Amino acid sequence: MxxxxxxxxxxxxxxxxxxxxxxxxxxxxxxxxxxxxxxxxxxxxxxxxxxxxxxxxxxxxxxxxxxxxxxxxxxxxxxxxxxxxxxxxxxxxxxxxxxxxxxxxxxxxxxxxxxxxxxxxxxxxxxxxxxxxxxxxxxxxxxxxxxxxxxxxxxxxxxxxxxxxxxxxxxxxxxxxxxWRFYHHFRTDPLSPLRQTQVGVRTPALAHDGRDLAAALLTIQEIGDPRALHAGVENAFPGSSLELDSEAGRFSFRMRMPGLLRPLEAAELSDGTLRYLCLLAALLSPRPPPFIALNEPETSLHPSLLPALGRLIAAAGRRGQVFVTTHAHELARALEEHAGATRLPLGKDAGATVLVE
Missing domain, CATH: 3.40.50 (Rossmann fold)
Known part of the structure; x- marks a missing residue:
């Protein structure tokens, strides 16, 4: 529905x-x-x-x-x-x-x-x-x-x-x-589960806080759209690639980046990179929800990542309904261009949230 x-x-x-x-x-x-x-x-x-x-x-x-x-x-x-x-x-x-x-x-x-x-x-x-x-x-x-x-x-x-x-x-x-699925905050501090090797299970839907990211990425690799997964990484980080590993049921991931002699472990990745990977896993779910809501997905992301994120959201909009809140005009424009998104501008009138004509 x-x-x-x-x-x-x-x-x-x-x-x-x-x-x-x-x-x-x-x-x-x-x-x-x-x-x-x-x-x-x-x-x-x-x-x-x-x-x-x-x-x-x-x-x-x-x-x-x-x-x-x-x-x-x-x-x-x-x-x-x-x-x-x-x-x-x-x-x-x-x-x-x-x-x-x-x-x-x-x-x-x-x-x-x-x-x-x-x-x-x-x-x-x-x-x-x-x-x-x-x-x-x-x-x-x-x-x-x-x-x-x-x-x-x-x-x-x-x-x-x-x-x-x-x-x-x-x-x-x-x-x-x-x-329905909602994504707002992904914990990316040094002790975050996102940065740790995980005992994984098949995970067709990323948890709301991204704590099972490694399992969600491996699930996309195995039963989802691995081409879209790796293309999503390449589009956001040109020349980079995602490496997924499963050893005795323990899942981890790392990223190989241009100019570096070894891949970076999850513990070494920036907050913005981890957040983008969480959004990638959420939007490429092998079991897409009928409705997914993202609250300010641009948080911690460099503006250069917003076009790639806009294309991801647009693709998800062809599999289910997507609701996004943002204060990034670049992302709103990208969604309007790639997905024909309806834009609802908000403002304040006497302290009340209103739609701006």
Whole structure:
């Protein structure tokens, strides 16, 4: 299912945003414009499907920290809302503060409303609906089922109702969201797992933090597109080559560069080189996701690498949908040129993230 539209309200700097998504979408703007907030809002949809919504928001400081901090209408409740349309299937989640008495878990989210619906032309058919403690869903025969047991307020319906044969639409939506992948930060410090020899397993999808990079690169070499892998290295680092090694199930990689008498081990590579290799492994996954989001992938990369990265992202956009946030005009232009990307420029208006015309 393609992601057709995203809407966000009441989240950090986002008072209200709604925009369509293309095969390759680039959210562009200066530092502080709210790009990462848009990326994180998308990631909340995955967290809702995983059953990790409370933990994800806790990592951001808890529910009070993620709510829109600007002015709101008098007596309007403080709400975080994020919604998405996937072809004819749509989902919206709305969270607020835990009502009093709050007790020790006062920073948890409290799901106030949740809706799943299907579009048939101009008609909208509700598949599941949650209003506070009241929840119903339509089963495979279209019968309305009300849940007597109260669901936990800190997690979504998607994570708590898991009967695929009974509720196939809910199951299909959850399965689709669980296939999304997000890449934001790759740890490249001297003690990073990226720099160490690893006990590897077949890894068709790079971990979100890149910790299994060596295994992911070897998996592409064995069951993916090794030509694209080595071409991606050559395009970014002309005259260089990637060497992959597996000895007794322990994986490692090194790079041979022009003018050097020996290849450089992973521990010797620059942060930018390692980050580029992580992006290469993520974008050349032998099991491409339907939707992949990259938050500021140009971080630590020299501008000379951006054309090669743009071509990689463009190629990934032909296998699945790609969502990119960036403040690098060069990357945005490369994606527009190679992938026909839709560019969404962001700015600020009275502290709120807005689309710039």
């Amino acid at each position: 393609s992601v057709r539209e995203l809407w966000i309200a009441g989240y950090r700097s986002v008072r209200e945003l709604r925009f369509p998504l293309a095969p390759v979408t680039v959210v562009e703007g200066p530092n502080g414009s709210g790009k990462t907030n848009v990326y994180r809002a998308l990631q909340l949809l995955l967290s809702a499907a995983e059953g990790s919504l409370s933990r994800t928001l806790a990592e951001e400081g808890g529910m009070p920290s993620v709510l829109w901090a600007g002015t709101r209408q008098k007596n309007a409740p403080a709400r975080l809302t994020v919604g998405v349309r996937l072809d004819d299937l749509a989902y919206e989640l709305s969270c607020g503060l835990v009502p009093p008495p709050q007790g020790p878990f006062m920073l948890d989210p409290d799901v106030k409303e949740e809706t799943v619906w299907i579009h048939e032309g101009k008609r909208r058919h509700v598949v599941a609906e949650r209003r506070a403690a009241s929840v119903f869903a339509r089963d495979a025969e279209g019968h309305r089922t009300t849940f007597a047991a109260e669901l936990w307020g800190g997690e979504s319906v998607l994570a708590q109702i898991s009967e695929p044969h009974r509720f196939p639409m809910l199951s299909a939506l959850r399965a689709e969201l669980l296939r």
